[in-house]
Amino acid sequence: MKILLFCFLFATITISSVAAENQLPCDLRETKHGSVCVCNKNYCDYLEQPELTDNNQIVVISSSKDGLRFKKTTGDLSSKNPITVEDKQFTDENFKAETIVVDQERAWLQLANISQRLFINASIKTYRISVRREQKFQNVSIFGGAFTGTVSHLLKQLPQELQDHVYKSYFHPDGIAYNSVRMSIGGSDFDMEPWAYNELPRNDLRLSNFTELDPRDLQKIEQLKRLKIVGQLEELKIMGAAWSAPLWMKSNDRWTGFGQLKSEYYQTWALYHLKFLELMRSKNMPIWAISTGNEPLNGVIGFFFVHFMSMGWTPWQQAIWLNDNLGPTIRNSTESKVLIFGNDDQRYTYPSWFRKMRSSRTNSVSFLDGLAVHWYWDELVGPQLIDQAHSDMPKKMLLNTESCIGDKPWQTHGPELGSWQRGESYMRAYTQDFGHHFNGWLDWNLVLDEQGGPNYVNNFVDAPIIVNATSRSEIYKQPIFYAIGHFSKFLPEQSVRIETRILNEGSPFTQLSVVGFQRPDGSVALIIYNGQNLPVDVALDDSRRGAINLRLPPRSWHTVLYK
Numbered sequence: 431m432k433i434l435l436f437c438f439l440f441a442t443i444t445i446s447s448v449a450a451e452n453q454l455p456c457d458l459r460e461t462k463h464g465s466v467c468v469c470n471k472n473y474c475d476y477l478e479q480p481e482l483t484d485n486n487q488i489v490v491i492s493s494s495k496d497g498l499r500f501k502k503t504t505g506d507l508s509s510k511n512p513i514t515v516e517d518k519q520f521t522d523e524n525f526k527a528e529t530i531v532v533d534q535e536r537a538w539l540q541l542a543n544i545s546q547r548l549f550i551n552a553s554i555k556t557y558r559i560s561v562r563r564e565q566k567f568q569n570v571s572i573f574g575g576a577f578t579g580t581v582s583h584l585l586k587q588l589p590q591e592l593q594d595h596v597y598k599s600y601f602h603p604d605g606i607a608y609n610s611v612r613m614s615i616g617g618s619d620f621d622m623e624p625w626a627y628n629e630l631p632r633n634d635l636r637l638s639n640f641t642e643l644d645p646r647d648l649q650k651i652e653q654l655k656r657l658k659i660v661g662q663l664e665e666l667k668i669m670g671a672a673w674s675a676p677l678w679m680k681s682n683d684r685w686t687g688f689g690q691l692k693s694e695y696y697q698t699w700a701l702y703h704l705k706f707l708e709l710m711r712s713k714n715m716p717i718w719a720i721s722t723g724n725e726p727l728n729g730v731i732g733f734f735f736v737h738f739m740s741m742g743w744t745p746w747q748q749a750i751w752l753n754d755n756l757g758p759t760i761r762n763s764t765e766s767k768v769l770i771f772g773n774d775d776q777r778y779t780y781p782s783w784f785r786k787m788r789s790s791r792t793n794s795v796s797f798l799d800g801l802a803v804h805w806y807w808d809e810l811v812g813p814q815l816i817d818q819a820h821s822d823m824p825k826k827m828l829l830n831t832e833s834c835i836g837d838k839p840w841q842t843h844g845p846e847l848g849s850w851q852r853g854e855s856y857m858r859a860y861t862q863d864f865g866h867h868f869n870g871w872l873d874w875n876l877v878l879d880e881q882g883g884p885n886y887v888n889n890f891v892d893a894p895i896i897v898n899a900t901s902r903s904e905i906y907k908q909p910i911f912y913a914i915g916h917f918s919k920f921l922p923e924q925s926v927r928i929e930t931r932i933l934n935e936g937s938p939f940t941q942l943s944v945v946g947f948q949r950p951d952g953s954v955a956l957i958i959y960n961g962q963n964l965p966v967d968v969a970l971d972d973s974r975r976g977a978i979n980l981r982l983p984p985r986s987w988h989t990v991l992y993k
């Protein structure tokens with residue numbers, strides 16, 4: 431009886447939680463590991479960009495383990511009491527009046543299920559968060575995923591309407607507004623077979639047989655053209671990276687294993703990159719940036735466990751190639767504006783990789799416009815290494831260029847369809863990286879099949895959208911998709927991080943995090959994550975607006991927008 435009573439009380443304190451007219455809601459389906467949003471060729475969920483129509487409006491976009499997906503709640507800041515009440519009780523009238531409650535019913539039921547005792551006596555913890563708009567940090571401008579051979583292959587099998595839903599979901603402002611893709615130069619581990627340009631003839635210094643694009647790249651270009659139309663993108667920032675040179679350029683004459691570029695082909699390998707850039711531009715699909723090569727350590731120390739295309743570099747050798755060959759070749763060409771990113775490998779190689787590069791060619795890093803990092807070992811290696819690299823080279827752009835779950839021995843190799851936990855891993859990672867100077871994030875495969883492939887090495891992992899390659903009539907948007915979207919959708923280019931701090935963090939295991947941004951139109955976007963199985967109260971203290979109070983449901987994340 432008490433439970434019912436409380437439910438009733440709780441239900442009365444909603445400010446306004448209207449089902450937005452400009453939203454096509456998620457078609458939620460329960461799965462073994464959680465829930466997904468199902469799209470078919472006739473239906474897919476979208477949310478129009480929320481607009482702050484007046485100065486006092488606040489919009490909270492929410493997703494939760496319990497099934498919220500981009501749910502929009504609006505409130506009015508002018509009607510609230512400016513004094514932040516701490517240690518609030520459910521029955522406190524003042525508290526009710528000034529609180530924006532997001533999906534209170536679900537939060538309540540979940541709490542009730544834990545135990546009636548906890549429910550009755552629990553007081554919801556209040557986190558006090560300061561938002562200092564004057565303190566500005568890096569811009570956040572790049573969001574995207576990888577358009578691998580696998581992605582291209584899978585999309586081709588879908589009806590056009592469903593392909594378009596993938597493009598719209600990722601790239602359109604009503605989707606999650608990506609503006610970038612990463613693609614391999616030649617093949618990668620997510621391809622149907624290993625390949626490179628000019629595999630034949632061998633020992634061909636001038637790359638006489640690299641005169642046109644491979645049919646696989648031509649197919650990608652057609653798909654990317656469609657993607658740009660459907661996503662309404664004026665510019666798509668494409669980042670290219672090579673996994674391996676053709677076999678004859680390599681010391682081991684193999685796609686994988688312990689192998690490096692033969693020094694007599696250093697200039698040829700630079701020319702190879704330039705030719706790719708020129709041919710892509712000739713097809714009206716210019717490349718925005720390249721890296722010095724995907725995961726260079728795979729071919730030096732990683733070959734025990736990496737069985738896919740790779741080519742090893744030590745930092746000393748790569749500095750020579752960059753300084754003497756790639757850098758001058760690109761900068762002296764019609765492609766001189768293409769950005770060059772260094773490293774493109776795991777966080778644990780920072781910052782020593784660049785220091786070692788300098789020790790072999792002092793000026794080599796001056797050819798780099800940015801630093802690229804993969805996230806795979808982030809849970810074991812802290813962000814301090816990134817901070818050090820950033821303080822060594824504060825002007826260089828910093829991008830995460832690859833991320834996915836399922837690569838580790840202790841993880842499910844492939845999708846855990848609907849897993850909220852996997853979404854939370856992304857949420858924590860994005861929050862951490864954007865708190866440490868990152869300018870953007872490129873995820874790995876845009877789509878994979880039910881198994882997490884296909885690819886020629888049976889390397890199966892997860893992806894934000896899973897395609898039903900059996901029926902070819904449905905795609906599944908996972909919690910990971912929404913975790914990323916809570917950032918990418920609401921942070922247009924030129925958004926700048928601002929200072930946010932949790933003032934009463936309490937235990938180091940606090941599962942509440944926040945990262946804040948000022949958008950180009952001056953409005954604030956805060957991404958707040960509650961990892962606890964309890965609702966929390968958040969008392970924001972914004973340097974311009976003063977107190978704003980929120981109550982957030984268990985296991986949820988939110989983008990809070992206000993002017």
Ligand SMILES: *[C@@H]1O[C@H](CO)[C@@H](O)[C@H](O)[C@H]1NC(C)=O
Nearest residue numbers: 433538539540541542543544
């Ligand atoms: C929680 O309790 C409600 C009401 O008793 C019930 O409908 C719901 O299925 C329960 N949820 C879980 C996850 O046990």
Ligand SMILES: *[C@@H]1O[C@H](CO)[C@@H](O)[C@H](O)[C@H]1NC(C)=O
Nearest residue numbers: 546547548549550551552553
């Ligand atoms: C919970 O609250 C009730 C009524 O206030 C009290 O009688 C009971 O002892 C409390 N239980 C706990 C575990 O604190």
Ligand SMILES: *[C@@H]1O[C@H](CO)[C@@H](O)[C@H](O)[C@H]1NC(C)=O
Nearest residue numbers: 628629630631632639640644
């Ligand atoms: C050029 O490459 C193609 C494959 O792309 C191959 O079929 C052909 O034999 C090569 N030409 C020469 C002269 O090796």
Ligand SMILES: *[C@@H]1O[C@H](CO)[C@@H](O)[C@H](O)[C@H]1NC(C)=O
Nearest residue numbers: 753757758759760761762763
């Ligand atoms: C461009 O080429 C010229 C002539 O070959 C050379 O002197 C110059 O150093 C090159 N520029 C760069 C940036 O490498």
Ligand SMILES: *[C@@H]1O[C@H](CO)[C@@H](O)[C@H](O)[C@H]1NC(C)=O
Nearest residue numbers: 569571825826827828869924
């Ligand atoms: C964002 O910051 C990076 C690093 O400081 C800089 O290189 C880049 O030009 C900036 N981008 C925009 C769009 O302002």
Ligand SMILES: *[C@@H]1O[C@H](CO)[C@@H](O)[C@H](O)[C@H]1NC(C)=O
Nearest residue numbers: 847880898899900901902904
């Ligand atoms: C894919 O579609 C088939 C046929 O409708 C269905 O049996 C299967 O369960 C679907 N796969 C997933 C992962 O939902």
